[in-house]
Structures are given as structure tokens and as C-alpha cells.
Amino acid sequence: MSYSESTIAILTILKQLPVGKVISYGEVAKLAGYPNGAxxxxxxxxxxxxxxxxxxxxxxxxxxxxALSGEGAFIQKALLEAEGVVVSDEGKIDRRFFVS
DNA sequence: CTGCTGACGGTTC
DNA sequence: GGAACCGCCAGCA
Known part of the structure; x- marks a missing residue:
């Protein structure tokens, strides 16, 4: 089970993500050291x-x-709201829930 | 090796 | 404000 460098860096960032916050794909990649690795x-x-x-x-x-469609989006919405993140009916999250 | 794909992002019109 | 396009890069047939 050995992952590439980029994979490990990205995994690290994700695991440090605090509860009740969200982050964009691009941000994760950026923090991991890959500005365009979304x-x-x-x-x-x-x-x-x-x-x-x-x-x-x-x-x-x-x-x-x-970014998901169908049930995936529905499940994600539920999980986020369970953590205190407000998600609109269209599955949109306010910027204030983003990290940084 | 080549080409296609994807839970994206930035720019342009 | 929103659709269209292009760039990105790792995985896979």
C-alpha cells in the first residue's frame, strides 16, 4: 500500500481538516503543494x-x-449538516464555512 | 506508448 | 451572472 508523493500529501491535508469546516478541491491540492492538482x-x-x-x-x-450528483450529493449534504455546516437546498455552502 | 476520463479551476466572451 | 473552453495530471483500457 504505497501511495505516490502527491497522494500522501493530499491525504495528510484531508485528515487535518477540522470538523464543521469544508474546503475546496483546489485548496486541498494547493496546501498539499500541487497548485493545479485538483x-x-x-x-x-x-x-x-x-x-x-x-x-x-x-x-x-x-x-x-x-460536486456530486444524485444520491451522493444528498448524503454529503446530510453529513455536513450533521457537523453544523449549513447547506442550502441547492447544496450550496456559505464561504464562512471554508477553512482560512 | 496513446488516448480517454474525471466529485476541478481559471479565463474569456 | 453564466456558459464555453482549455489546462491540469494520475489512473486505466
Missing amino acids: RQVVRILSSLSDTEHLPWHRVVNKQGQI
């Missing part, structure tokens, strides 16, 4: 979220909207 973050969340126990639901796009 797509790698996406990959990691979709394929390693369960095995690495990542808070995948705390990651949304920069517009504060849930």
Missing part, C-alpha cells in the same frame, strides 16, 4: 475515501457547491 484530489476522494477513512463530504468545489 483532479488528483478528486481521484483520491473517489477511490481512497473508504480505505483511508477520509472526510470526503467536507470537500466541495470552490463555489461551495457539492
Whole structure:
């Protein structure tokens, strides 16, 4: 189970994400040292979220909207609200819930 | 090796 | 304010 450097860096950032806060894919990548690695973050969340126990639901796009469609978005919305994050009906999150 | 894909982002019109 | 386009890079057929 050895991951590439970028993967490990991204995993580290995600695990440090505080409860009740959200972050954008781009921010995660940026903090991990990969300014334009948003797509790698996406990959990691979709394929390693369960095995690495990542808070995948705390990651949304920069517009504060849930990037998933269908049930996934519904579940993410529920998980976020359970942590105190306010999500509008359209699945939009206010900037004040973003880290930094 | 080549090409396609994706839970994105920034710019442009 | 929003749609369209392009760039990004790792994984996979």
C-alpha cells in the first residue's frame, strides 16, 4: 500500500481538516503543494475515501457547491449538516464555512 | 506508448 | 451572472 508523493500529501491535508469546516478541491491540492492538482484530489476522494477513512463530504468545489450528483450529493449534504455546516437546498455552502 | 476520463479551476466572451 | 473552453495530471483500457 504505497501511495505516490502527491497522494500522501493530499491525504495528510484531508485528515487535518477540522470538523464543521469544508474546503475546496483546489485548496486541498494547493496546501498539499500541487497548485493545479485538483483532479488528483478528486481521484483520491473517489477511490481512497473508504480505505483511508477520509472526510470526503467536507470537500466541495470552490463555489461551495457539492460536486456530486444524485444520491451522493444528498448524503454529503446530510453529513455536513450533521457537523453544523449549513447547506442550502441547492447544496450550496456559505464561504464562512471554508477553512482560512 | 496513446488516448480517454474525471466529485476541478481559471479565463474569456 | 453564466456558459464555453482549455489546462491540469494520475489512473486505466
